[in-house]
Amino acid sequence: MGIPNLLRFMKPFIEPVHIKKYAGQRVGIDAYSWLHKGAYSCSMELCMNPKSAGARRYISYFMHHVNLLRHHKVVPVVVFDGGSMPCKSATDEDRHKKRELSLVLGKETLKQGNTAAAIDFFRKAVQITPSMAYQLIQILRSENVEFVVAPYEADAQLAYLATLDADQGGIAAVITEDSDLIAYGCTAIIFKMDRFGKGEEFIMDKTLMTVKDGLSFQDFDQNLFTGMCVLAGCDFLPSVSGIGTKRAYSLVSKHKSIDLVLSTLKLDKRYSVPDDYTGSFWKTLAVFNHARVYDVKSKSLKHLKPLEEQYLDYLAGDLDILGPELAPSVARAIAEGHLNPVTMETFDKLSRTISPIKFIDTSALNVVNQYGSQENLTQESSITLCSSQESEDDIVAFPVDEIANGERKCNKGGLALGKFLLPGATKKHSSPALEHNKVKQKNIPENNPFKKRKLPTDQGQAQDQNDLQIDLDDEEPVVLCSSLSRESVGRVESQDRNEVSAGLCRPSLQESVESVLNERSSKRQNLPKAFRNKTNKVNERSGIMKFFVRL
């Protein structure tokens, strides 16, 4: 649960920020926070029917945020949690039991027909599984989004990446909800980033220099700062009863030495300090300083900060509290998303939905399962996602504040959909063999909502003049329509010609879009059922109209 109350305590040093500040830079993402939020929208589906399309809404949520970053020219680096730390297992187990209970209660309540109450239970029951992370990883692979699975804590991995230069794979900031990043000494953190890219920023160096609201960390160094966090209580070590963030700050601020704080604390009769607290304290501090992380360059485990002699003493040679050492091959297989860090089994072997497509050489998959270094793994593993049919759940809206505020013209589409399309997939197809070639197109996961492509039109079939057309050859595609100007529409989201397609447009163009749609309303009875049920409504809050067209 991070450091209790730390975020509120540090509030004076946290300022509003927009993600566009990091345009052109690499930014790390704590995958867990977005996975968890995303799962909230489909907790019942995840509990009752994890294979369903609806249960994949958490992926849509995640990719929306990834796409938002890309839109602002920020390079996302997604970091997943790996194995849990030995010293944390008690809390983990406790949470697990509570979730299981909620799951049972949820299913029971659903049986009784009380859906609303059941959803409440499912929300409490939902947990992020390695399988869910793996599903996302496959999408990230197919989207060429950089990711890494930390050997243990994602927080430590993120803090490590933040120490590296960009050309060494480093990141300029971290997006997370977890206050532990502060304790890890991360240089720049963005908390509570919303769907428009607004968030709250914490800059460590600035904090260590500024005096604000009677708080000063000027005499603090990183070690004292992290010491203060540990003192206030963290996942690895609960605080001494009666010590919270404020008293932890006062103590460190007064003594300016961890040793002194601990010894005075022990003598203070108001507090009962456990006998082994001092020892545990230094070990915990060692975790924050020297946690095991994965080094992409050497493809092996490293320490967040190099181990110094003094810490070897504190640890008494017991490096396993940092999590067991892993062989480089194992560390790499975990980091690259081939090996489940909890069960240590290969993901591909566990995958339930191996594609039925016949031309796939399954022996190749088996080779991959040895988690070797096949370069083409991405392509093949993504095939395992071919399972569910397209559904409305896969239609995703792309929120862009600038469009909502009318700040930006949409003449370039505003959205970098082009980047989500495979090279070569955007050209207009004319081969008569295409219909029979459909199998080849399945190299792209069908339920990947971020890789929608225009399907070839049937041979010789003329396109309706009024139909919207998509120009996918553009770097940033826009939807074209004979009755609308080129800058009218931001994005088309479903491109299956038998499916409804959704788009967004600026408020000023709503009228013209609507007039075109009205013209065609007489034909509506000929349209697929899903389309007839759609209304073209303006979102009152965003001012964006979402419209549906047949392609």
Next chain:
DNA sequence: GAACAATTCTCGT
């Protein structure tokens, strides 16, 4: 006033 315990919320319509 500070810490603690219990409870609510995270999405998206």
Next chain:
DNA sequence: GAATTGTTC
């Protein structure tokens, strides 16, 4: 995971 609310010291 955090934020919030009510309770305890």
